[in-house]
Amino acid sequence: MMSLAEDSISRVPLAQRDPEVAAALKAEQKRQQDNLIMIASENLVSRAVLEAQGSVLTNKYAEGYPGARYYGGCSYVDRAEELARTRALQIFGAEHVNVQPHSGTSANMAVYLALLKPGDRLLGMDLSHGGHLTHGSKVNISGRYYDAYSYGVDRGSNLIDLEQVRARALEVRPKLVIAGASSYPRQIDFAGFKDLAAEVGAIFMVDMAHTAGLIAAGVHPSPVGLADIITATTHKTFRGPRGGLILSRKDYASCIDKAVFPGLQGGPLMHVIAAKAVAFKEAQQPEFVTYQEKVLSNAKSLAAALTELGFDLVTGGTDTHLVLVDLRRKKISGNEAERLFEEVQITANKNIIPYDPKGANDPSGIRLGTPTLTSRGMGSEEMVKIAAIIGAAIDNRNDRLFLDQLKKEVNLLTSEFPVY
Numbered sequence: 154m155m156s157l158a159e160d161s162i163s164r165v166p167l168a169q170r171d172p173e174v175a176a177a178l179k180a181e182q183k184r185q186q187d188n189l190i191m192i193a194s195e196n197l198v199s200r201a202v203l204e205a206q207g208s209v210l211t212n213k214y215a216e217g218y219p220g221a222r223y224y225g226g227c228s229y230v231d232r233a234e235e236l237a238r239t240r241a242l243q244i245f246g247a248e249h250v251n252v253q254p255h256s257g258t259s260a261n262m263a264v265y266l267a268l269l270k271p272g273d274r275l276l277g278m279d280l281s282h283g284g285h286l287t288h289g290s291k292v293n294i295s296g297r298y299y300d301a302y303s304y305g306v307d308r309g310s311n312l313i314d315l316e317q318v319r320a321r322a323l324e325v326r327p328k329l330v331i332a333g334a335s336s337y338p339r340q341i342d343f344a345g346f347k348d349l350a351a352e353v354g355a356i357f358m359v360d361m362a363h364t365a366g367l368i369a370a371g372v373h374p375s376p377v378g379l380a381d382i383i384t385a386t387t388h389k390t391f392r393g394p395r396g397g398l399i400l401s402r403k404d405y406a407s408c409i410d411k412a413v414f415p416g417l418q419g420g421p422l423m424h425v426i427a428a429k430a431v432a433f434k435e436a437q438q439p440e441f442v443t444y445q446e447k448v449l450s451n452a453k454s455l456a457a458a459l460t461e462l463g464f465d466l467v468t469g470g471t472d473t474h475l476v477l478v479d480l481r482r483k484k485i486s487g488n489e490a491e492r493l494f495e496e497v498q499i500t501a502n503k504n505i506i507p508y509d510p511k512g513a514n515d516p517s518g519i520r521l522g523t524p525t526l527t528s529r530g531m532g533s534e535e536m537v538k539i540a541a542i543i544g545a546a547i548d549n550r551n552d553r554l555f556l557d558q559l560k561k562e563v564n565l566l567t568s569e570f571p572v573y
């Protein structure tokens with residue numbers, strides 16, 4: 154049997170070792186360059202983050218936590234995880250952090266494992282009103298192993314009405330109240346949630362998966378100091394590697410850490426944790442605040458331009474990085490719009506809107522976000538252009554030649570703003 158070194162497997166570049174995968178990677182990079190990516194949960198990481206994530210730390214097993222591992226040889230990965238932890242605590246001003254969750258979903262599962270027993274009640278936002286699968290959906294473990302209830306948004310305003318949430322909490326008497334969403338374009342009143350959770354004696358959790366970057370930069374209200382537990386992803390507005398984290402008060406530290414490992418996960422992804430540390434350092438730079446301010450102002454410009462073009466926006470606008478468009482007035486379904494946008498090289502996702510008369514398979518909305526476009530350096534002027542392209546595409550959806558013209562306009566824009 155030849156050793157790795159003898160076989161020189163370790164030295165052969167990807168393009169030579171595996172041309173098929175290399176081709177897929179190259180094509181994906183080109184897709185990211187050539188399309189206007191408006192998926193609100195996506196972003197572009199820096200070269201430094203890519204480098205850390207594609208590093209030799211992927212070779213290391215490190216079950217446990219820094220200074221208390223079940224494997225030898227952990228001194229350098231310990232350093233990386235300590236850097237990640239220290240920086241995360243500085244950024245959010247929290248008492249405790251766990252940076253090991255593999256994803257936002259794993260972070261949420263770890264919290265439930267730490268705080269709930271199977272059959273305990275939780276109260277989260279309805280998936281069809283903008284909540285997340287992991288907040289108690291029947292198709293997710295959170296709705297199968299726990300007794301899950303939901304609250305929605307107000308039928309008139311499409312806003313979360315705390316009085317309605319409070320009434321629901323008094324009726325359900327949950328052990329855990331969850332605030333946080335995937336397609337809610339407005340700020341959430343964390344202080345109000347804290348009060349209603351306290352009134353029913355529930356633990357209060359915030360899932361800031363979408364808004365973590367905005368919160369880190371201080372351009373969105375922070376739940377730290379209000380929520381008992383906070384979960385986040387590091388790859389959405391935060392612009393780091395794909396992964397999760399959990400912030401908590403000190404008194405929850407030990408049960409959270411035990412739930413992540415050995416409760417739910419095995420070896421941590423040390424290469425991803427190193428990349429998280431790099432992203433946290435980037436989030437501590439003044440440019441990060443400028444970036445997040447631009448994410449918000451771009452979303453506002455996009456919302457204003459779409460409104461001007463006769464689009465209905467759920468809640469009438471945004472104070473986050475995303476807008477949720479109600480397409481009914483434009484007589485086009487979410488599926489049709491998603492497909493049409495793809496023809497002109499705009500990538501977005503169809504999305505259910507609150508009280509959607511159609512189902513989740515072909516909903517009435519489309520969700521648009523600005524983090525990726527802003528990472529490319531685009532600003533308000535480009536948002537107005539993109540809104541115009543979206544409007545023109547929908548108005549001329551059956552005109553092949555016109556759509557080709559729009560695609561050329563998109564090509565011009567994307568070539569002006571290189572990705573890497």
Ligand SMILES: *Cc1c(COP(=O)(O)O)cnc(C)c1O
Nearest residue numbers: 256257258285334335360362363
């Ligand atoms: C994206 C998201 C998650 C899950 O994140 P994954 O990393 O995809 O598992 C959890 N909660 C909310 C509110 C989200 O938007």
